[in-house]
Amino acid sequence: MRSLGRDRSMCAWDDFAQSSLDARLSLAQAQSGQIPPFLLLSVPGMSAGQHRICSELWTRxxxxxxxxxxTRLDFRFDLTIRDKLRVGYLSNDFHDHATAHLLIEALEAHDRERCELHAFSFGADDQGAMRRRLNAAFHAFHDVAALGDSAAATAVHAAQIDILVDLKGYTRGARTGILMLHPAPVQVNFLGYPGTLGGDICDYIITDPFVTPLATAADYSESFAYMPHSYQPHGRTALGPPPTRAEVGLPEAGFVFCCFNQAYKLTPTVFDLWCRLLDATPDSVLWLLASDQAEGNLRGEALRRGVAPGRLVFAPEMKQSEHLRRLQLADLVLDTAPYGAHTTASDALWAGVPIVTCAGDTFASRVAGSLLHAVGLPELIAADEADYVAVALTLAAEPHMLQAAKARLRRNRPVTPLFDAAGYARSLQDLYDQMWRRCRSGAAPEPIWASKS
Structure with a gap:
């Protein structure tokens, strides 16, 4: 399955259908550890139930x-009443990373009289501004990068963490081996991985009713811990003035379709839809995230679909503040499927750019829809591929419709829940309190709902 990941990152699609079929056949054979769960998220046609099967096989x-x-470590826990709940966050992304940018304002807004936050970092210290800001947000910052899983788990236990929150799941650099040793009485899957971890690794997954409707509970090993709006936090980073189009390589005129999702999320089917939109919208361009491995292949795919390769414009990686500045130049963001936009979607909405999405039935495919609900634009969630094209074409062809959507987004941003970090922190604290009460009472995890802030 390694070639599946490599080919997707390169947008090398000659064997796309066969590799997807091979993934399904491998899953059906129920062999342990054959398919990394993260790779399966971008394979079309896979259900949330199949994602769980994959995670269970990967961890078995x-x-x-x-x-x-x-058994040797035999961790025991102090469940007595205390003044402050101790919550630990486990990650290697405590630096200038999308996860840190999403979470930082919610961490800073936590009630320090009720909750003591600990970081357990197994990533490198880049000594940057975000690292320093995170250090200040946590009561204690534990660097466990040099420790093995047993020693890192022992450090978590020694800090008497009540709730350990994993921010990695099965993404790159994850260390689920720490979680498998169960160093905390409650363990939570949150933010970093859009799916279930399988097994008995985590007790809860922080989610919302749109991303994981209650009827899908059997597709997850964790119990749902529902945020009242979107599960995803996002702060209010200052938006600087946008650059000129010329400064970022865009033409001076013409409609700008945009998708800054990583290349592995792109599929031939989605690219077909995008090329139809380009063909139907004269002088439009498609603004994509730069990828040395994928650019040539994508230009070739465009040519095969009758679209001039020069209508693809590639944007280099840059720091978050500069990225948000340039993002304001996009007219409309187009989501991918089955692995959709997550941080890239909420960044676009914060920058004032609408996004069109088509929600599937997996966590990874429904995040943009959750964000659109939380910001008051649910009409941009398409029912199917035909509706996706129709909604996007309407916005591209009728400027007054696009301007109305952007104006509504501008009005909604300051008052809707999506960008209310303080309200988000209060609801998250409520979930942690409920988890801890259930644990102390001996009750098994079950779906819980945070109160609306």
Whole structure:
């Protein structure tokens, strides 16, 4: 399955259908550890239930292998009443990373009289501004990068963490081996991985009713911990003035369709739709995130669909503040499927750019829809591919419709829940309090709902 990930990142699609079929066949054979769960998120036609099967198979042997060490460590927990709940966050992204940008304002807004926040970092210290800001946001910052899983788990236990929140899941650099040793009485899957971890790794997954409707509970090993609006936090980073189009390589005139999702999320089917939109919108361009590996292939794919390769414009990676400045130049963001926009979607909405999405039935495919609900623009959630094209074409062809959507977004941003970090922190604290009360009472995890802030 390694070639599946490499080919997707390169947008090398000659064997796309066959590789997707191979993934489904491998999953059906129920062999342990054959398909990394993260890779399956971008394979079309996979259900949330199949994602769970993949995670269960991926962890089955690993959990079994860790059981002896878990028994040796024999962690015991202090469940007595205390003044402050101790919540630990486990990640290697405590630096200038999308996860940190999403979460930082909610961390800073936590009630320090009720909750003591600890970071457990197994990533490098880049000594940057975000790292310093995160250090200030946490009560204690534990660098466990040099520790093995057992030693890192012991550090979590020694800090007497009540709730350990994993921000990585099965994304690059994850260390689920720490979680498998269960160093905290409550463990939570949050933000970094849009799906279930399988096994008994985590007790809860922080989500919302649009991303994971209650009827889908069987597709997740964790119990749902529902935020009242979107599960995703996002702050109010200052928006500087946009650059000129020329400064970012865009033509001076013409409609700008945009998708800054990573290349592995692009599929031939979605690209077909995008090329139809370009063909139907004269002088339009498609603004994509630069990728040395994928650019040539994407230009070739455009040519094969009758679209001039020069109508693809590639944007280099840049710091968040500069990225948000340039993003304001986009007219409309187009989502991908089945792995949709997450941070890129909320960034676009904060920058004042509408996004059109088509929600599927998996966590990874429904995040943009959740964000649109939370910002008061649910009409931009398409029912199917035909509706996706129709909604996008309407906005591209009728300037007054696009301006009305942008004006509504400008009005909604300051008052809707999506960008209310303080309200988000209060609801998140409510979920943590409920988790802890259930744990102390001996009750098993079950779906819980945060109060609306």
């Amino acid at each position: 042997d690993r959990i079994a292998a860790s059981s002896a060490e878990r």
